[in-house]
Amino acid sequence: TLPMGLARWWLPVQAVAPVLVWVVLGLQPPVWVFPVVFVGLLAVYWNAVGEGVPLYLTNPKTWRAVENLLPEQPGVRVADLGSGLGGTLWHLSAARPDVRFEGYETAPLVFLFTRLRLLVQPRANLRLRFLSLWRADLGMFDVVYCFLSPVPMARLYAKARREMKPGGLFVSNSFAVPEVVPDNTIQVDDGRRTRLLVYRM
Ligand SMILES: C[S@@+](CC[C@H](N)C(=O)[O-])C[C@H]1O[C@@H](n2cnc3c(N)ncnc32)[C@H](O)[C@@H]1O
Known part of the structure; x- marks a missing residue:
């Protein structure tokens, strides 16, 4: 990390940003471009503001590591809380046609993207809901997957414990529940050394 706790990838961002500003000002775009870009970014990063959860995938x-965690018995139900562009759900719903999947997303443009994706790449066992994860009934699911941020983890785990059935799996990509030891930690063999933290209800 850099001074002030900044991650190293901020260095190229800081280097490129002033050049981009200079190029954009040189192009002299019409003034409406700026609010349109702002609203577009807001519709994608909607939950970065209120929930402390941006979009990353x-x-x-x-x-595939999440797929390996899914129980083998038929009739299993799985949720992706904050389903983003749907990569996880589209992969899993193709790999496990016997399982029913549900995605929750409230960033407007991100949700719209997955709705259109469902038209182009239909999946009979996938349902997308424009609904906050806080309003999802987790009691319906055998496995709940999320990739969020440190901000919601304590509250979300408390909700999972209240609502999920005994034996259900709460799986968090990267972000641990504070002061709770996971029942299992899966180390993924990827570039960013992803960890899946698995909590059994
Ligand atoms: C880091 S992305 C993960 C996307 C996807 N699950 C994946 O792993 O590729 C987190 C997503 O959660 C969504 N999100 C954050 N808070 C939410 C909330 N309260 N209700 C629904 N979605 C939320 C964000 O809009 C974002 O798309």
Whole structure:
């Protein structure tokens, strides 16, 4: 990390940003471009503001690690809380046609993207809901997967414990529940050394 706790990847961002500002000002775009770009970014990063959860994506190696955690018996139900662009759900719903999947997402443009994706790449066993994860009934699911941020983890785990059936799995990509030891930790063999933290209810 750099001074002030900044991650190293901020260095190239800081280097490129002033050049981009200079290029954009040189292009003299019409003034409406700026609010349109702002609203577009807001519709994608909607939950960065209120929930402390931006958009970033689970990678394919981690999709397969999550797939390996799904119980083998038929009739299993799985939720992705904050389903993003749907990569995890599309992979899993193809790999396990016997399992029913549900995604929850409230960033408007991100949700719209997955709705359109469902038209182009239909999945009979996948349902997408424009609903906050806080309003999801977790009691319906055998496995709950999330990739969020440190901010919601304590509250979300408390909700999972209240609502999920005994034996259900609460799986968090990267972000641990404070002061709770996971029942299992899966180390994924990917570039960012992803860990899946598995909590059994
Ligand atoms: C880091 S992304 C993960 C996307 C996807 N699950 C994946 O792994 O590829 C987190 C997503 O959670 C969504 N999100 C955050 N808070 C939410 C909430 N309260 N209800 C629904 N979605 C939420 C964000 O909009 C974002 O798309």
